[in-house]
Amino acid sequence: EEDCDRLHVERMKAVHRHHLDSYREERHRELLARKTAMEKAYQDSLRVQAIKECLVLKERHKTFNDEFERDMQSYKTTGSFSVREIQSAPLDTLENFVPEEDPDLNSFLGSDKSSLSGRSQRTGSEISQRSQTTGSEISERSQKMGSEISQTSQKTDSEISQTSQKTGSEISEISQSTRNEVVEKSST
Numbered sequence: 001e002e003d004c005d006r007l008h009v010e011r012m013k014a015v016h017r018h019h020l021d022s023y024r025e026e027r028h029r030e031l032l033a034r035k036t037a038m039e040k041a042y043q044d045s046l047r048v049q050a051i052k053e054c055l056v057l058k059e060r061h062k063t064f065n066d067e068f069e070r071d072m073q074s075y076k077t078t079g080s081f082s083v084r085e086i087q088s089a090p091l092d093t094l095e096n097f098v099p100e101e102d103p104d105l106n107s108f109l110g111s112d113k114s115s116l117s118g119r120s121q122r123t124g125s126e127i128s129q130r131s132q133t134t135g136s137e138i139s140e141r142s143q144k145m146g147s148e149i150s151q152t153s154q155k156t157d158s159e160i161s162q163t164s165q166k167t168g169s170e171i172s173e174i175s176q177s178t179r180n181e182v183v184e185k186s187s188t
Contacts, residue, residue, distance in 0.1 A: 032181065039174060043174065061149070061152075064149055065149065068145065068146050068149060072146070
């Protein structure tokens with residue numbers, strides 16, 4: 001009777017091991033299926049994001065290009081370049097700095113009021129000389145900016161196309177390797 005009980009227990013262990021192995025294989029297949037689905041969804045989201053970035057960059061390039069063309073037309077018709085003022089906080093620079101009169105500092109530095117006023121007049125004349133630009137300088141700058149914008153746009157377009165090609169090839173490689181793994185797992 002003990003031998004019968006032992007054989008019965010061993011058979012039950014074998015049955016339970018078989019059920020456990022089949023359960024593990026089933027869970028592994030489910031995990032692999034979920035993993036491939038998640039990878040595909042991730043690759044799709046990456047592709048969509050790359051396409052959105054591409055569209056944003058193209059729209060931005062188009063906007064800058066249109067604005068540049070308008071500025072060039074304006075320059076060609078009027079002969080002057082209108083600079084739109086950008087509202088920002090005023091920048092403190094040394095050229096705009098007017099020192100306060102401090103007798104202790106003046107005596108320490110060994111300077112008097114006449115040398116300070118001469119410096120401020122010199123600074124004002126330097127600023128006015130620097131701020132004067134001719135139409136030809138502006139034209140050259142705008143042409144240079146236009147060529148830089150077009151070069152940057154061409155680089156951006158080529159980078160986007162390369163990225164989308166890489167993404168497509170990576171997706172196909174991942175899906176092929178996943179299919180091969182599934183086939184190998186199912187065959188074993």
